[in-house]
Amino acid sequence: MTDQPLSLEQRTAELNAIAAQIRVCQLCGLAKERTHAVPGAGPFDAEIMFIGEGPGFNEDQKGIPFIGASGKFLEEMLAGIGYNRNQVFISNVVKCRPPENRDPLPDEIDICTKTYLYRQIALINPRVVVTLGRYSMGLFFPNAKITAIHGQPKHADGRIYLPMFHPAAVLRNGGLRPQAIADMQKLPGLLAEAKGEMSSSGTPANEPNDPPNTAPPPPQPPSQLSLF
Ligand code: URA
Numbered sequence: 001m002t003d004q005p006l007s008l009e010q011r012t013a014e015l016n017a018i019a020a021q022i023r024v025c026q027l028c029g030l031a032k033e034r035t036h037a038v039p040g041a042g043p044f045d046a047e048i049m050f051i052g053e054g055p056g057f058n059e060d061q062k063g064i065p066f067i068g069a070s071g072k073f074l075e076e077m078l079a080g081i082g083y084n085r086n087q088v089f090i091s092n093v094v095k096c097r098p099p100e101n102r103d104p105l106p107d108e109i110d111i112c113t114k115t116y117l118y119r120q121i122a123l124i125n126p127r128v129v130v131t132l133g134r135y136s137m138g139l140f141f142p143n144a145k146i147t148a149i150h151g152q153p154k155h156a157d158g159r160i161y162l163p164m165f166h167p168a169a170v171l172r173n174g175g176l177r178p179q180a181i182a183d184m185q186k187l188p189g190l191l192a193e194a195k196g197e198m199s200s201s202g203t204p205a206n207e208p209n210d211p212p213n214t215a216p217p218p219p220q221p222p223s224q225l226s227l228f
Contacts, residue, residue, distance in 0.1 A: 008045055011123045015044050018123075022095045022116055023063075028108045030096035036063030040091030040120060047191055048088040049126035050074070051117070051136040053166060054104050060097035065090045070167040074132075077167075077184040089124050091117060093135050104135060113139060127159055127194035128187065133166025151183035153190055160194045162186065 006014070019039035025031055038055040041064055050066075058068035066074050066085070075085055094104045094112045104112075117139075121129065131137040134146050140161045141149060153162045164183045170176045 006123070012044050015120065015123050018116055018119055025095070025115075027111050027115060028096075030094060030098060030104075030108055033099045034096040035060045037095045038063055038065050038092060038097075039095060039116075040089060041065055042086065042089030044089070044124055046087065046089035046124055047127045047195070048083075048130065048187065049121065049124055049128070050088055050090045050130045050132055051139075052090070052092045052132045053135045054092050054094040055097040056101055056168075057097070065092055066167075069171055073167040073171055077181060080181060081184055081188055083187075089120075089126065091120055093117060093139065109135065109139075125159075128162060128191050129159060130162045130164055130187065132164055133169060136166075137163040150179065151186060153186065160190050162190060 022037045022039040025037060031037075034055075038059050042049075052066060052070075055065065056068050056070070058071075059065055065071070071085075074090075078084060078088070094108050095116060096112075098104050098108070129140070131140060137144060137146055137149070140156070141154065141163055144163070146163060146165060150163050150165055153160050155161075162183070165176050165180050167180070170180045
């Protein structure tokens with residue numbers, strides 16, 4: 001018997017179930033310190049998915065990703081390409097705040113991505129995944145250096161991965177701002193490319209703020225993600 005693609009209704013049910021599991025997760029030590037886990041936010045059929053590192057203070061308080069200073073800057077960059085945060089899915093490598101915003105530990109990353117993030121990606125099935133920062137990049141571009149590969153897209157698994165600096169890194173080091181903005185500006189063209197919509201002139205056939213495609217392709221099995 002061949003696998004039938006899941007309907008949006010089925011994907012929604014599964015993604016809501018994953019979010020519910022995340023909210024009560026006890027699989028690693030981060031659970032002890034959190035106020036709220038942060039499953040992710042955005043349309044379940046988003047064409048673009050952003051993956052940050054982990055919730056900070058504000059996100060932990062509210063259970064919503066990227067609502068502090070980094071989120072404001074992310075929203076500004078999105079506005080620069082004609083998007084707002086409600087058109088993209090925003091998630092994180094780890095779903096609970098590491099204490100004092102320390103870096104997530106390898107076992108925390110391993111557990112959280114295998115249990116939750118890779119399933120979210122497979123179910124949402126975005127055309128483009130934007131990694132924000134080193135930890136997110138490291139999942140899909142192993143051993144790469146962000147200063148060397150930011151803004152350089154990779155095609156894998158039927159989608160495009162675009163590594164970008166973390167907004168917090170750009171806020172700390174203003175010298176990265178022009179590069180971050182230039183990287184973000186590649187996104188509409190990459191999305192058009194991923195959707196096979198490039199015109200013969202090589203420019204996107206659609207404007208970036210066209211309504212999202214309401215007929216998402218079938219999700220890919222999570223096993224494909226282990227190919228990275
Ligand atoms: N930084 C992240 O990586 N994720 C958030 O949700 C907020 C800040």
